[in-house]
Amino acid sequence: MELVTPSIGLLFWSALAFFILLFVLGKFAWKPITQALKEREDSIDEALKSAEIARKQLESLKNDNQRLLNEARVERDKLLKEANEIKDQILAKAKGDAKSEGDKMIAAAKEAIEMEKVNAMNQLKTQVAVLTVDLAEKILRKKMEDRSQQEVFVNDSLKNITLN
Amino acid sequence: MTHINNFKSTYYSLKTLILTIVFSFVSIFSFANHTTSSSATDSSKIETATIHSSEASENISPENHGEEKFDINKTIMEHVADAHDWHLWGHTSIHLPVILYTDKGLDVFSSGKFNHGHDIYIGKYSYKIEHEKIHAVDENGNVLSDIKVLDFSITKNVATLLISVFGLMLIFLTVANGYAKRGIGAPKGIQSWLEPIILFVRDDIAAPNLGKHTNKYMPYLLTVFFFIWFNNMLGLIPFFPGGANVTGNIAVTMILSVITFVLTNINAKKAYWKHIFLPHVPLWLYPLMIPVEIIGIFTKPFALMIRLFANITAGHILVLSLVCLAILFKSFAVGFATTPLIVFISAIELLVAFLQAFIFTILSALFIGMAVNIESEEAHH
Numbered sequence: 001m002e003l004v005t006p007s008i009g010l011l012f013w014s015a016l017a018f019f020i021l022l023f024v025l026g027k028f029a030w031k032p033i034t035q036a037l038k039e040r041e042d043s044i045d046e047a048l049k050s051a052e053i054a055r056k057q058l059e060s061l062k063n064d065n066q067r068l069l070n071e072a073r074v075e076r077d078k079l080l081k082e083a084n085e086i087k088d089q090i091l092a093k094a095k096g097d098a099k100s101e102g103d104k105m106i107a108a109a110k111e112a113i114e115m116e117k118v119n120a121m122n123q124l125k126t127q128v129a130v131l132t133v134d135l136a137e138k139i140l141r142k143k144m145e146d147r148s149q150q151e152v153f154v155n156d157s158l159k160n161i162t163l164n
Numbered sequence: 165m166t167h168i169n170n171f172k173s174t175y176y177s178l179k180t181l182i183l184t185i186v187f188s189f190v191s192i193f194s195f196a197n198h199t200t201s202s203s204a205t206d207s208s209k210i211e212t213a214t215i216h217s218s219e220a221s222e223n224i225s226p227e228n229h230g231e232e233k234f235d236i237n238k239t240i241m242e243h244v245a246d247a248h249d250w251h252l253w254g255h256t257s258i259h260l261p262v263i264l265y266t267d268k269g270l271d272v273f274s275s276g277k278f279n280h281g282h283d284i285y286i287g288k289y290s291y292k293i294e295h296e297k298i299h300a301v302d303e304n305g306n307v308l309s310d311i312k313v314l315d316f317s318i319t320k321n322v323a324t325l326l327i328s329v330f331g332l333m334l335i336f337l338t339v340a341n342g343y344a345k346r347g348i349g350a351p352k353g354i355q356s357w358l359e360p361i362i363l364f365v366r367d368d369i370a371a372p373n374l375g376k377h378t379n380k381y382m383p384y385l386l387t388v389f390f391f392i393w394f395n396n397m398l399g400l401i402p403f404f405p406g407g408a409n410v411t412g413n414i415a416v417t418m419i420l421s422v423i424t425f426v427l428t429n430i431n432a433k434k435a436y437w438k439h440i441f442l443p444h445v446p447l448w449l450y451p452l453m454i455p456v457e458i459i460g461i462f463t464k465p466f467a468l469m470i471r472l473f474a475n476i477t478a479g480h481i482l483v484l485s486l487v488c489l490a491i492l493f494k495s496f497a498v499g500f501a502t503t504p505l506i507v508f509i510s511a512i513e514l515l516v517a518f519l520q521a522f523i524f525t526i527l528s529a530l531f532i533g534m535a536v537n538i539e540s541e542e543a544h545h
Contacts, residue, residue, distance in 0.1 A: 002245060002295075003477065006415035009263075009315045010246060013322040014416040018423070021329045021391060026383035029336035033362060034382055036343035043348050 236492055240484045244409050244477055247296055247320045248275040252404050260323055264291065264298060265314040275317070289313075321416070324408035328395050336390070365389050369526045373533035381532055384427065388420055389525040396476060396517030400510060411520070412476030417469045424528040425465035432535035439538065464531050468524055475520050479513040 144150045250258040259276030264287070271287035278285060278293045285291045289300040289311060296319075300311040318326075335354065342355035351359045370378045370385050395410040410416055440457040443450070486506045490499030 003241070004414050004473075006413075006418050007246065007315065009317055009319065010321055010413060010415035011419060012316055013318070014325055014410075014413075014419045017322075017325045017329045018387075018391065018419060021332060022384065022387045024333055025336050025387050029333075029340040030383045030386050032340045032343050033336075034366070034379070036348060037359070037363065037366075040348035 234491060236485070236488045239488060240481055243407075243484055244412065244480050245296065246409075246413060248278070248293065248298075248317055249280070250320045250323060250404070250408075258323075258404075260320065261318045262291075262298065263316040263318065265316060266300065266311060320408045321410050321413055324395070324398060324405065324410050325416070327405050328391070328398055328410065332390055332394055362386065365525065369522070370529050373526070373529040375533065375537050377533070377536050381427070381529065384423070385525050385529055388423075388528060389521050392420070392472065392524055393518060393521035396520060397514070399476065399480065400513055400517060409477060409480050412473055412480055414469065414473045417472040420472070420524065421465040421469035424468060424531060425462075427528075428465075428531045428535045429461065431532065433538050435538040436535045464527075468527055472520055472524050475516060479509075479516055483509055483513065 144153065248260055248262060250260055252258065259274045262271075262273055262275045262277075262285075264271040266289055268288040271289070271291070273285055273287060275293075277283065278291075281293045284301060284305060289308075290303065291298050291313070292301045292305060292307070293299075298313055298315050298317075299307045299309075300313050301307055335358070339355045339358050342351060342353065346352065346355075350356075365386055366378065366382060369389070370382055374381055392411055395416075398406045399409050399411060401407060440461070441454060443453045443457060445453050483506060486502045486509060489502050490496070
């Protein structure tokens, strides 16, 4: 029975001791401790959040990079294709040009050759005519050295000439 | 009397050794204690005979003559109950101050003046101590029952309380200092030991029960948790400054449960009172329900008080009973046989020390939480 009868002295002292403890710890221990714990948790939370944001940013950056890379690749392919086309065009054009130029030159050359040929022919003809005349003169001179022959010739020629 | 002292020294050395768990020393120490106290027995036998002639004459049976029978019940109750002297070892004890309040005012003197209940102290009244109860007496030593003596003495439990309050302050101000110094940095030393427990109280005891009101009640819950735990463990230490049965004293547990009771009821929401006086039952059940609910207000903290008191006291009694076995049988063999058992029970008591602190705190949080969060509870229905 004695055990379950609270004594007034111990009631008083334990209430006093507990309230002093509650006051002192509440003011000087629990408050700073719980505040510090809260602050630490908040800072950890914040750090985790910012890490997540950074991770997301990095990811989007990566995506951007990939996108840019892809775009660049497409652009490059396009450029290469265009360049190829242009090259082909230029080549084709150059070929065409060269051909027509060549043809032109050949034609010109042919013309020139023709002209030269005609010229040469004409010159040859003239030359041949001159030579022929010269030769004929020489022959005639030889033949016509004596009078008789001149008369014969003139007669013959006169004979050939028909007066109509 | 002398055999009790003999027992006490054996008990203390045994308990000391339980904690050190060095079995080879068990025999040496207890043997040494046995021999010294048996010589003390002879000398104090004469004392007992002279001073307590009246007591001795009561024990007339031949085998009890000059040698008190070992009363296990009395011994254990003495250890479990409060005392005005703090027994250290053998015949050495600290005489704690006695503070008495009567209609004539305060009387303050040392408990040594009572000479272990043999003498009468004459202050504003004459006082006599009997079974740790102080009475006012007349010159012949007869109790004056009409004079009320209020005993505010610094008893063994009060002294232990003060020591534990001082110790707790020292520990937690050091911890707080750690936070002041390191801010949000990683904890160090004692700070890192106690931080998980503080977080445990907050996250596993307070927060699930109190919700958004957690911060308001954290100081009380943390204080009550560490106060109970610290005192429980202090009670398990068999030598100074431990050994007192503070949390196993109903006055202490009553103060704690009254605080929980007050906190619950002054902070209770309207719905809490509505739940008690206008319960959701048919009207004809009101005469039954309302008294039940009103009784319920008081049974919750009452159960808190009894639970802590009974658990801690039972633990002390259990360990003491096992220790007493060796003295009862006057056999070292029994002592050696019970020692492992005592170690085992003490280890369990260490767990109980934590468990009871946890239960008291979580139930306090639950009761307060039920009173302050009742609207959200109602919304569930």
